[in-house]
Amino acid sequence: MSQVAQGGGAAAVPASSAFPVRRRRKFNYQSVLGTLPMIITAIGVFVICIIFSVIWSFTNSKVFPNFNFVGLAQYQRLWTTDRWLISVQNVVIFGALSMVFGMVFGYLLAVFMDQRIKQEDLFRSIFLYPFAMSLVVTGLVWQWMFDPNLGIQAAVRQIGWTSFSLAPLVNKETALYGVVLGGLWNGVGVTMAIMLAGLRGVDAEIWKAAKVDGIPTWKTYLFIVLPMMRGAIATAFILQLTGVVRVFDIVIAMTQGGPGISTQVPAIYVIQHITDRANVGQGMAAATMMLLPVLLLIVVQGLLQWNAKRKQGRA
Amino acid sequence: MSTNALPLSQPIVDGPRGAKPKRITPARIGVYAFLVLSALFFLLPLWVMIVTSLKGMPEIRLGHLFNWPAELTFDPWIKAWDTACTGRDCNGLKPGFWNSVKITLLSVPVSIVVAMINGYALSFWRYKGSELLFAVLIFGAFVPYQVVIYPLIIGLREVGLFATLPGIVVVHTIFGMPILTLLYRNFFASLPAELFKAGRVDGAGFWGIFFRIMLPMSVPITIVAVILQTTGIWNDFLFGTVFAGRENMPMTVQLNNIVTTTTGIREYNVNMAATILTAAVPLVVYFVSGKWFVRGIAAGAVKG
């Protein structure tokens, strides 16, 4: 169709045609234009914010950020503060528990939902609805459920089982597990939904093959289907991980970091220091420490991907 | 019928024939037992919230957390919606509700359209550095919100958007971007590249392919995005207090004012009613569109 070819022909050859470039990388200006909000956000918000956070972590900024550098003093204090050490320990435990249990429980629910059950819609809605609640609300509700004088414990004792005990939040050894439970209640439904979607995406022939081979259903789920759901697992993993690293609201609502400082987490440390404790420098040092493992993870992931691509390219 | 005379167990022919009888196996019972028990775990708090919100305070003090109210009252709901005090104003949650509606209705579409274009560009129109930008964005998904608040305040102040409705929309767009972009990028990457090529042969450009081919195809994943964003933005407290401006304070701020303070006895029933009222919109969204949620995720988000 010659008219189309002629119509745009002149415009299609950009200014670079002036010199005989033989190797040309097309610059998609429209693509850049379309993603301008992303560019601004990525560079203008995240990169700049992170750079400033790191810079301020070397200053003695108080209420507002300043540039009076004090070297590593903030970090020195950070790593000799019990509360920070406990916070780090807690976020690791919280993260490990909620991710492992979230994945396992979520996958189990998805598998059971996948048994051509009746009322699938109803069950799915029941498992999903807590995610519609904010973490603050989740925390409030579970704090109340776990209140020794009002909640489940009191209710069970009232019906006669007087030695019954279920008040994890009042004990510093168990409080964190109570928070984990609240978090699971909120988030497992989404993991379930992602896993279920992953299950439904697995080729039906896999099932036929497994059935013919006489592999028990549970083994098929565990050893054949699960490894095929890399995408679903990755999505659920990222979603959960962002929640874990930033965990804040639910702890505030359930325990406020207590009893004592036993359920403190890094995000609360950061936030309290940059707001009410008016020590932005200290808060930023903590924030920088929080970002470090994530940065590491992304760099490693990027290197792995790059390497894989290179190998693929060679083959 | 003469067959009635025959005992049912008597075989008519040798060996099995016809449709295999559907039996209730122990495994089947196990499946339902697990699901029902799980459902109880998920429903228990909601049940407690509902019954508590329908009780009077004297009855709450008696305990009996799980019991249906002996004396049903809707006063806590009326109070939470209409008359509970949040500072000097005693108008309940009502005014904040409309602010939240406003913020959500504006922020959800804007943030989704931006993320959609990002995902589309990252899948089909990569340019030098676009992958790096994406990595930064994903990194941003892990940044505690509070860390970026100070620079963001200064930035928005400079462009004159601090404490305005457009300001809060911008903030929600920024913080929704990482996960939504990831969602859309995965979705578009799962579409056949030939579709994109066909579009280019047909003469459609960046926007032509986006609006006329990709946009209509991304309905399933967009449902997921809408659900996630509606929930996230509706439930937001932090950004609302800082960036929305006094006139646009969302419902969650008022919920916080009602729930975190009371003199004397905490009015648990009002708190619970207020909590349910605040969560009502996302809850409805979930119950109505839960089915499409799983389908939408299946449509692309789970493909690695």
Next chain:
Amino acid sequence: MASSVSIRDLSLNFGNVKVLQHLDLEVEQGEFIVLLGPSGCGKSTLLNCIAGLLDVSDGQIHITGKNVTWAEPSERGIGMVFQSYALYPQMTVEKNLSFGLRVARMPKDEIDKRVARASEILQIQPLLQRKPVELSGGQRQRVAIGRALVRDVEVYLFDEPLSNLDAKLRSDLRVEIKRLHQRLKNTMIYVTHDQIEAMTLADRIAIMKNGIIQQLDDPHTIYNKPVNLFVAGFIGSPSMNFINGTLDGSNFTVPGYGVIPLSGYQFVAQKNGSTVLGIRPEHIALGEDARKLPVQIETEIEIVEPMGSDTIAWTKIGGQALTFRAAAEVALAPGQKVLIGFEPARGSVFESESGNRI
């Protein structure tokens, strides 16, 4: 005849990987060219370069006399048909067909005219208001072809268009494409890994390997005079027999068997030494027919594969496998002693080391 598509010194690299290397190809107007090769040989990449869907690293592409190396796909005067059909799922067949025209803001009556013509040619008029999901695979591919047709362009590109179809549909549509070419007389460039499609459709076949065109010739020449071992082995089913031996003048010595005189073979170069003799199974005659031929071999049948239309028999020459094709009516059984023969002039001789025809 005028050159329709001209590719000059084309190279494409992905990073360090050279996908296409200094490739030249002249396609004449109205010609049906098939790009054939194993997967990863660069044939689809070359097609995408012609279409403008990939930016080349070096070289030029001319279509109908214009340099389109940097032009947008839609400006090159091409239409393209994809393996997965790539129909826009949310549009009806009619909208699918007219999409490109609407993008180009063509007048409505012209669009209607073209859609009507294309759907008439492909006999898809009854499907016009349906959505792609409501169509069968064959119907979808017709629509995909129709989408290329409405563009009314000089050059049509096909990227393995029949690979997703079952065998029956594939042969039906193959004939249809041939008929289409005869009717429209446009230039067509067709990528496939199926040699039957290549042989039946092509005016000329370009056989590719590692980003390089190995041989560009009409099907007959490709079949009878392959330029190297790769082409010889790739074309033909069952594939050509390769017998290793040494050449001295026109005497070909097979170890463990003896000398085969290659009288009548037209050498393109004279090279003695380690050599491969290629002879197609269908060029080997059996029994009485063999007695008339210059080379005759006594041998024993090992395996018999009846194909219905004919029979493939496996035997050995000096320890090397040799297959031949016999008529279906001939009764053959394993262990049977037979006489086979061939004409060296119909064979091919390759230098072992380079693999090139001599």
Next chain:
Amino acid sequence: MKSLLSAVALTAAALMSSTAVHAADVEVIHWWTSGGEQAAVSVFAREFDASGDKWVDTAIAGGENARSATLQRILGGDPPGAAQFNPGRQYEELIAGGQLLDLTALAEKEGWEKLIRPASISSACLVDGKWWCVPVNIHSWNWAWASTAAFKKAGVELPTSFDDFLAKAPKLKEAGIIPFAIGGESWQINGAFGVLQTSLLGLEKREKILKDKDLELAKAEMPAVFTKWREFKQWSDEGAANRNWNDTTNLVVTDQAGMQIMGDWARGEFGVAGKQPGVDYACLALPVDAPTVSTGGDIFLFPKQSDPAVEEAQLKLASQMISPRVQALFNNAKGSMPVRDDVDMSLADDCMKKGLEIIKNPANIAEDAGRWLSNDTTGQMNDLVAQFWSDDTMTVDAAVAKYVEILQNAD
């Protein structure tokens, strides 16, 4: 019905005020959202509105949230007209940065420095000879609240000292009463700890440690405080870890608990429940043998505005807040002590009157530690005391060592 009426009244008031010519709107950020607090803040608002200007109310529950909002709004170039703070050092940078309205002229005209007592209250706002804020009330931490009925049920008299209380605690426990009521928030624990510290060490030693950072004295004296504190812990209940202050007070109000150490704002909880001081409950100014008053409270800052009309209104609001009439109305509603002496507090209950007597003698004033310590340092102490409270394996020696370290690093 009542609410409907009040709504009508409000609307009417709003209509009327909108017809009046008002000079300017002043937005006020505060965290007074509960019933009693709201009544108190309404005194300011009504008075201000009546004078023709308009009080624009921004209530954000939780002091941390409200103060953060104010600071962020100032940073964002959209400062409120007035903002509630606690006396302390958090606004030092605002003063240094010139972001607050200078009230000196007004203060000198009205003679604030002479009116306001005790001196430690005015020192919160009077920095280097200039006035930067308005103190509106005084809250003292140094109180204990005891349920008469609870002690009666246990068959013992009301406690007369900490040791006396600890001696009677077993009896309370036997009677099914929680002897010592406390909530799990770290500020509650550290606050009560501070009262204990004041009582055991006396004002002089306390000041030496907290103000002058006398580390040797801290090393010598603090072990006793921590040891005593651990004794208190064993008489608290298991629900303690997760309770806010007013729920805790409610345990004493409802006679489920014997005693709580809490600031004078707890009195409001008894009042709402209709309890009478001296009859249903006892308020013990601490230490019982030499009662003191600590000078916590609330202040209002007036961030600088660009509009001169608003600035004028800000000054008017500042002047009103400290005027005797408003002080009387406000503090009676809030249940706090006024910042000046010439205020009619005849309506005050016996507990407050007790406090007003104590405050008259400067020797009884325990200056708020927040004047000496930054929020950062106070926060670290909160953490330490809360950790010590919840972790029985933490030794007194370890706690003291940490305490000294925090003091040493205090800025």
